[in-house]
Amino acid sequence: MSFGLYLYGIFPEEVAPPVGVNGLDGQAIASQVVDGFSFLYSEARQEKYLASRRNLLTHEKVLEQTMQAGFYTLLPLRFGLVVKDWESINAQLIKPYKEQLTELFQKLAGQREVSIKILWDTKAELQSMMESNPELKQQRDNMEGKKLSMEEVIQIGQLIESNLLARKQDVIQVFCHELNPLAKEVVESEPMTEEMIYNAAFLIPWDKESVFSDRVEAIDKQFGDRLRIRYNNFTAPYTFAQLAS
Structure with missing residues (x-):
């Protein structure tokens, strides 16, 4: 039927x-x-x-x-x-x-959609952040074992969060600086998991995909084991084919 x-x-x-x-x-x-x-x-x-x-x-x-x-x-x-x-x-x-x-x-x-998803280990990144910021680490360590006021808890939490966000933005900036000039359009979407720090789709010329993927690979080598990069180079262009209602 x-x-x-x-x-x-x-x-x-x-x-x-x-x-x-x-x-x-x-x-x-x-x-x-x-x-x-x-x-x-x-x-x-x-x-x-x-x-x-x-x-x-x-x-x-x-x-x-x-x-x-x-x-x-x-x-x-x-x-x-x-x-x-x-x-x-x-x-x-x-x-x-x-x-x-x-x-x-x-x-x-003449265009194709490719996408990038960047993931990192939040705990490992937090540890690395503390090691590279002795003053913040000392401030956190000094609070361990003490009875903290709500204001103190909020203050140290905000300091850690802002420093982690700055590290995240530094990573994202590298990708944007290297990849955005190769794209006709870029659409950034919300991360899908807690470990995902960046989620974006790029509209690029069909014949420039090899250049784009080489650039992604170079960035991957630059960050080493710090990041996991998911690169999809062949998908229907859902992100860039939206009809206005």
Whole structure:
């Protein structure tokens, strides 16, 4: 039983479905041109799809395999989008947002999204901070074993926090100084864990990725074991393909 059409992404040109890749529920991938835009889709076998790891990976794989086939410019659609028919798409998406869609495709043409996530060991960083700041360490040590007032607790806590924040900003500044000039746009997002100190996406030219990755590797060597860097150099451009509501 079909519940409509499950949509993966929109392309500015007619797109060939990826070879050897099935969509959600094992359905075949197809493409449909509507008013000049090409939609990648499969038959929906459910009204709503659970955002399970398996389903999310399938959604991503369809888009990534299509990009690897040479269709680099796309607007990825959010997971779980099921529509009744193409008339609904035309009325609800294309007609009200056609100008924005065209502008987004112009912005994304020849560009790719890459992302950087920086993580560190907070305890190790705190220890290193104390060793490099004898005055702060002495102030903290002098308070150990004493009954402190709330004001004193707040004061030493704020001193430690501000010094740790300064070290964090010093690290982030290195990445921004080295990487931002290579990007057309940069979007910084909130860290996803306590250990993550920086989370950003970069829109860069397709042919400059090797330069970008070399720069990331050089920064990684500069900081050594102090940081863990997660670099994703191939993903659909979710961050830079947002339609204004």
